[in-house]
Each structure stands twice: as C-alpha cells, then as structure tokens.
Amino acid sequence: MTRAPLRAEVQWAPIPAPGRMAPHTWAASGEVVLHDEEVASGRLVVLHDPAGEETWKGEYRMVVLVQAQLEPEFAIEAMLGDVAWSWVTESLELFDAEARELGCTATRVVSQSYGALAGRASTVDVEMRVSWTPTSSDLAPHFSAWTAMLAAAGGLPPAPAQVAPLVPSHRARSRHSSADRED
Numbered sequence: 001m002t003r004a005p006l007r008a009e010v011q012w013a014p015i016p017a018p019g020r021m022a023p024h025t026w027a028a029s030g031e032v033v034l035h036d037e038e039v040a041s042g043r044l045v046v047l048h049d050p051a052g053e054e055t056w057k058g059e060y061r062m063v064v065l066v067q068a069q070l071e072p073e074f075a076i077e078a079m080l081g082d083v084a085w086s087w088v089t090e091s092l093e094l095f096d097a098e099a100r101e102l103g104c105t106a107t108r109v110v111s112q113s114y115g116a117l118a119g120r121a122s123t124v125d126v127e128m129r130v131s132w133t134p135t136s137s138d139l140a141p142h143f144s145a146w147t148a149m150l151a152a153a154g155g156l157p158p159a160p161a162q163v164a165p166l167v168p169s170h171r172a173r174s175r176h177s178s179a180d181r182e183d
Helices: 072-076 080-094 140-153
Strands: 010-015 024-034 037-053 058-070 099-111 123-134
Touching (some): 010 140, 024 140, 037 140, 072 099, 072 123, 080 123, 080 140, 123 140
Antiparallel strands (some): 024 037, 058 123
C-alpha cells in the first residue's frame, strides 16, 4: 500500500495504530510541506477485519483526518463544506480508489483574538473527518487518495503522482526509511 507513488510535497510516517477498533490496524501521519512550511497535515488509520464488518460493508475501513489553515477569506465562504467534500471525492476519483459507505464531516474554525491577544492574526482552519470502505483489498489507490486530500487542503492543484506539479521543486521525503514501509 505505501509503495504507491506520491506527490513530492507529501511526507508521511507510520504511527502507532489504535488497537481496539479492529482485529488489525495500521496508521500513518502525513503532512504537506511547501517551501519548508507545513500547509496541511493529517492521519490515516486502516482498519481490517478478515471476517468483515457489517457497519463497514466490507473487510477494510479507511479513517482519515485532514487539517489545514486556510486564507482568511474562507471565513465567510458558505461553500467551504462543499469544497472540502469535493477534495475528498476528487481525490478518490483521481486514483481510481473505488469506495462505498463514504462519509465526511467538514468543520471550519475561525479564530479571532481580543484584548491582550488582539495583535494575533485571525486564522481560518478546516478539519475533515472522512471514512470509507474500499471495494477491493488493493489499498494503494486509497493511500494515494489520502495524500491527495492532504494536498488539496494545502492548496495544491490536483495532480496524479506521476505528473510533476508546477509549484514546488523539492523531492518527496519520507520521515522513515523505505525498509519500514509495508505493502
């Protein structure tokens, strides 16, 4: 799964997976770095129950968190939830990651400081909590779709991994050696 080609801006590393959600779990954290600045981050948890899980309608479940700070004008953007949803669906489509039972909650947080903190800039953050059931056991397209969701939230245009985007010029870096990767 993790040998799937990724965008150059995406960095990821395996993290401890929650143990009680399914008989088998795997997890990763990821971030999108553009010009040495993190523009989006998130986590992916892969749940696997060989016996199948009725609520998932399958043996696998992908559970994703994506977070990003947005431009201030998004504070009043009524369509932000729809935009976040499109990041999810377009990322899955981009990698032919077929899914069922797809769900997403998009949350916008606007922070404005007052009083002694009034000098702080206002911020607008988006958080997406997404889950879906892959229609096959090939999870590589789903891993790639997660990284595409991170990239979209970070403001990067859609691009399959084999197409070099015009924006950044640095190479992909994983925070671990390739020997640590799982298939």
